Amino acid sequence: MNSEETAPDRRQLPLVFDAPKRGKPPKHWADLSVDDRVQAVQTMGMPKFRAQQLSRHYFEHLNNDPQEWTDLPGALRDELAEQLFPRLLDPVRRLSTDKGMTQKTLWRLHDGALVESVLMRYPKRTTMCVSSQAGCGMACPFCATGKGGLQRNMSAAEIVEQVVDGARALRAGEIPGGAGRVNNIVFMGMGEPLANYKAVVDAVRTIVTPEPNGLGISARGVTVSTVGLVPAIRKLTEEGLPVTLALSLHAPDDELRDTLVPVNNRWNVAEAVDAAYEYSQVTKRRVSIEYALMRDINDQAHRADLLADVLRRKGSGARGYGWVHVNLIPLNEVPGSEFTRSRTEDMAEFVRRLESRGLAATMRDTRGDEIDAACGQLAATES
Ligand code: SF4
Known part of the structure; x- marks a missing residue:
């Protein structure tokens, strides 16, 4: 840089590569692999096919609120909202x-x-x-x-x-x-x-x-x-x-x-x-x-x-x-x-x-x- 140029501010914050381990967000369907999603629904006592059904609501219909998924029983919707589709x-x-x-x-x-x-x-x-x-x-x-x-x-x-x-x-x-x-x-x-x-x-x-x-x-x-x-x-x-x-x-x-x-x-x-x-x-x-x-x-x-x-x-x-x-x-x-x-x-x-x-x-x-x-x-x- 020549002397006529404006010098940028050299007071710098330290670089941070590793994020502080705080506030880990709750696990969500979109964090899981396809296999993990199948396992997650089975762990909740649901049949395998539900995994595709849930993915369709979320990724295809772009609906992230399980309460609106009326093809599922009400109690299940509550459980899904809490365990797999928390509001992020x-x-x-x-x-x-x-x-x-x-x-x-x-x-x-x-x-x-x-x-x-x-x-x-x-x-x-x-x-x-x-x-x-x-x-x-x-x-x-x-x-x-x-x-x-x-x-x-x-x-x-x-x-x-x-x-x-x-x-x-x-x-x-x-x-x-x-x-x-x-x-x-x-x-x-x-x-x-x-x-x-x-x-x-x-x-x-x-x-x-x-x-x-x-x-x-x-x-x-x-x-x-x-x-x-x-x-x-x-x-x-x-x-x-x-x-x-x-x-x-x-x-x-x-x-x-x-x-x-x-x-x-x-x-x-x-x-x-x-x-x-x-x-x-x-x-x-x-x-x-x-x-x-x-x-x-x-x-x-x-x-x-x-x-x-x-x-x-x-x-x-x-x-x-x-x-x-x-x-x-x-x-x-x-x-x-x-x-x-x-x-x-x-x-x-x-x-x-x-x-x-x-x-x-x-x-x-x-x-x-x-x-x-x-x-x-x-x-x-x-x-
Ligand atoms: S790397 Fe970070 S600090 Fe640099 S311009 Fe992008 S958001 Fe801003």
Whole structure:
């Protein structure tokens, strides 16, 4: 960084990889494998076939309230609600914008922790952005969630429930534009998904498993983001789940990234990009590079050029960029933060430079700005 650039805040919270063991959520149907579900119904004295029946209610009809499952005896419904379908998320606030096409929900978990999900309807697809942790331990200084630290990991079922809620609202025609389906899931809400690896992978498996045992959403419509936990990226590479990997890079050089994304001190730019490249080679899925443009911090023309340099991989096609796509995000500003959104002309120049090198780059829209849609802002306001 040259001396004319604004120095980012170097006062950083410690990184937290292991979530505190508090407030473990109750076990839920969506936490269980198909075999475990059969075993669970048998343990409760029910015949095997009930497992499919319950899955149909939950995953196919998107109904998470056993009291409404009138094809089951009343006493059994009470028992199921208590033992296998406890209420995991309670809506605290729902805010909508873009004529109702963007809906953000602030949820309270059973132990009082707050998380957020956002549903965004576009002409050709509907995206659910889900949280995977209550808070986050990665301490990125420009992020509202990072400021609060990590409270705990979410369970697989708590993650799946966010999708079920959005899918149900959409199917019921509660979102303008008529009844529809969720076809895109992005793990870009609160938390670092790969720091809660098992629950996230379990949730993804449930999301992509065909109905009635899962939500039947194509793995190609699922994106898991990470700030670059290299061992976890490698593990995900071996899972055989063709989801899209999104690497939140935000800076192409270690000096700046060490301050913007503190985990870079553990795994640097080259290591994170190498792991992402490997992921693309094994899964045959193009990797997304997420880059939030911050005024006078990471949006200089020379950093666009450097970003193109670090992403280039000989032999990957398209002038070395066939494996990757850059998503530029105008920063969602956190009130009171020194990190602000780049000037329009600087963003345009950044894109131009990437494209002139042959790199595919898209400027992401800023849906939901006026409802505190940047991850963690609503929860921070509430608490
Ligand atoms: S930007 Fe993502 S990884 Fe960084 S603190 Fe915020 S939620 Fe965590």
